[in-house]
Amino acid sequence: MTxxxxxxxxIFTEFYYWITVVLMFLIHVGFCMYEVGASRxxxxxxxxxxxxxxxxxxxxxxxxxxWWIYWAFPTGPGLAPSIMNxxxxxxxDESAFSxxxxxxxxDLMGTNLNDxxxxxxxxAFLLFSxxxxxxxxxxxxxxxxxFAFGILAIAIGSVFWTIDAAWxxxxxxxxxxxxxxxxxxxxGVIHAIAGGFALGxxxxxxxxIGKFSSSxxxxxxxxxxxxxxxxxxxxxxxxxxxxxxxxNIPIFDLGPEYGMEGVTFWTATxxxxxxxxxxxxxxxxxxxxxxxxxxGYIVAKGDPFxxxxxxxxxxxxxxxxxxxxxxxQSFVIAxxxxxxxYNLHYWVERKFKxxxxxxxxxxxxxxxxxxxxxxxxxxxxxxxxxxxxxxxWVGTDYAPINPLGMFIGAIIMFGxxxxxxxxxxxxxxxxxxxxxxxxxxxxxxxxxxIMEDAKSDERSVASSSR
Amino acid sequence: xxxxxxxxxxxxxxxxxxxxxxxxxxEGILVLVLAVIWIGWHVMADMQETSKSxxxxxxxxxxxDWKSNVTDG
Numbered sequence: 001m002t003x004x005x006x007x008x009x010x011i012f013t014e015f016y017y018w019i020t021v022v023l024m025f026l027i028h029v030g031f032c033m034y035e036v037g038a039s040r041x042x043x044x045x046x047x048x049x050x051x052x053x054x055x056x057x058x059x060x061x062x063x064x065x066x067w068w069i070y071w072a073f074p075t076g077p078g079l080a081p082s083i084m085n086x087x088x089x090x091x092x093d094e095s096a097f098s099x100x101x102x103x104x105x106x107d108l109m110g111t112n113l114n115d116x117x118x119x120x121x122x123x124a125f126l127l128f129s130x131x132x133x134x135x136x137x138x139x140x141x142x143x144x145x146x147f148a149f150g151i152l153a154i155a156i157g158s159v160f161w162t163i164d165a166a167w168x169x170x171x172x173x174x175x176x177x178x179x180x181x182x183x184x185x186x187x188g189v190i191h192a193i194a195g196g197f198a199l200g201x202x203x204x205x206x207x208x209i210g211k212f213s214s215s216x217x218x219x220x221x222x223x224x225x226x227x228x229x230x231x232x233x234x235x236x237x238x239x240x241x242x243x244x245x246x247x248n249i250p251i252f253d254l255g256p257e258y259g260m261e262g263v264t265f266w267t268a269t270x271x272x273x274x275x276x277x278x279x280x281x282x283x284x285x286x287x288x289x290x291x292x293x294x295x296g297y298i299v300a301k302g303d304p305f306x307x308x309x310x311x312x313x314x315x316x317x318x319x320x321x322x323x324x325x326x327x328x329q330s331f332v333i334a335x336x337x338x339x340x341x342y343n344l345h346y347w348v349e350r351k352f353k354x355x356x357x358x359x360x361x362x363x364x365x366x367x368x369x370x371x372x373x374x375x376x377x378x379x380x381x382x383x384x385x386x387x388x389x390x391x392x393w394v395g396t397d398y399a400p401i402n403p404l405g406m407f408i409g410a411i412i413m414f415g416x417x418x419x420x421x422x423x424x425x426x427x428x429x430x431x432x433x434x435x436x437x438x439x440x441x442x443x444x445x446x447x448x449x450i451m452e453d454a455k456s457d458e459r460s461v462a463s464s465s466r
Numbered sequence: 467x468x469x470x471x472x473x474x475x476x477x478x479x480x481x482x483x484x485x486x487x488x489x490x491x492x493e494g495i496l497v498l499v500l501a502v503i504w505i506g507w508h509v510m511a512d513m514q515e516t517s518k519s520x521x522x523x524x525x526x527x528x529x530x531d532w533k534s535n536v537t538d539g
Contacts, residue, residue: 041532041536057507064501104500105494107485107490107493110487111487112485113483113484114482114484145515145519147508147511434512437519438519438522441522443527444522444528444532445529449522451537
């Protein structure tokens with residue numbers, strides 16, 4: 001940073017991402033409140049601790065290998081050559097955006113006066129990782145062991161979502177080049193994959209005791225504290241603002257970046273380095289939230305739990321194309337997503353006896369998949385990358401956004417990188433006898449010992465006179 | 467251990483060294499320490515959880531027994 005303009009741009013970008021990280025922390029606060037509100041009293045403290053401990057577990061593993069995976073895997077490997085080094089191998093060479101710089105032993109993974117951006121970018125992606133793991137957390141409450149959840153949280157938060165981000169979010173990702181995949185605010189790369197992963201785990205984990213009658217009819221185990229659920233979801237909405245901002249690059253001159261001689265075009269861009277505006281995505285965020293809430297209120301007949309969740313599902317469904325949609329398109333897409341998510345949730349529950357305690361598979365998984373498919377039609381023909389005009393990096397071309405590519409992309413996100421690994425890992429943990437808590441503990445409540453000790457302490461205090 | 471002992475000398479060098487944390491060059495050892503703590507945590511947490519679960523399972527409390535343990539607040 002030897003001149004004032006580059007210094008201002010760099011420090012502004014650093015500060016911008018830092019703010020998004022703080023905002024996104026609210027997503028996790030919201031998830032914690034929401035899950036505790038949805039769980040029954042005798043499981044509250046365990047539910048809270050399970051979700052809280054994913055913070056350090058995913059952070060440590062994100063430092064050790066998660067961040068490296070993101071930069072190493074855009075090529076597949078073996079599926080499409082990188083535009084940086086024209087090789088389809090893992091990107092671990094000395095090129096500009098190589099994973100070599102993000103090994104945990106790299107001197108960029110710490111206070112480095114020559115690099116202001118890597119740390120905040122690492123942190124922003126880490127907060128995405130927590131979100132992916134936290135989505136799974138809600139679905140499995142009241143019967144999974146903390147040990148098993150820790151392993152699953154690391155798998156989704158530091159391995160599988162980061163592979164999908166490398167494939168479908170990185171500007172050099174093979175899914176952009178071959179499929180024309182476009183997912184600006186993560187309908188698929190966070191939500192569909194986490195929903196699919198949760199479904200895979202639930203298929204092995206089984207329902208809570210009492211969820212289904214002996215004839216297989218589902219029973220409602222509604223939220224025990226609607227106020228915690230409400231505030232939790234409002235906080236998730238709030239954190240989602242930060243998430244949207246974090247998916248953008250705040251200030252960038254696309255002229256020289258795209259190799260356009262003599263052209264200067266300063267703008268915000270999405271994660272693919274194609275232009276958008278913070279104003280436009282803010283309008284779309286609010287319109288999709290509104291579409292989701294309105295649709296949710298109707299399909300759920302005014303049920304508050306589903307209405308709030310539908311606000312979230314609406315945003316998630318529109319997110320893939322919210323960098324380019326018109327606000328009314330965003331609004332309508334959100335409504336469609338909510339209708340799909342709500343109806344699929346109850347159909348899957350009855351048909352396959354899946355007990356998704358908070359509707360996470362529906363809100364994140366089904367709405368995310370619907371959003372990807374819809375995006376393929378609405379944005380059909382848009383370029384998936386600015387680099388397809390290619391002058392800065394000569395080499396691979398990129399497919400335009402198209403319905404088939406987005407449909408295949410949705411299958412990869414939900415099924416290949418979500419459901420399948422979740423199911424396999426849950427099977428392994430189940431085989432080790434580590435997946436589910438003992439039946440006696442589930443009936444008594446995970447907090448039984450803590451509550452018994454607290455009562456005993458209370459009696460001692462109440463009977464003392466000094 | 468100190469990587470910087472004089473900021474003026476450090477920042478006026480022809481090529482400023484970016485990494486300024488103590489012990490530059492020992493990152494491999496630090497990463498090893500982190501990995502050991504991480505794996506160790508899982509082992510210890512699993513042992514604690516299994517032991518707590520077994521204790522409750524031995525007692526076999528009823529599904530409503532927790533209600534008598536609700537504190538006054």
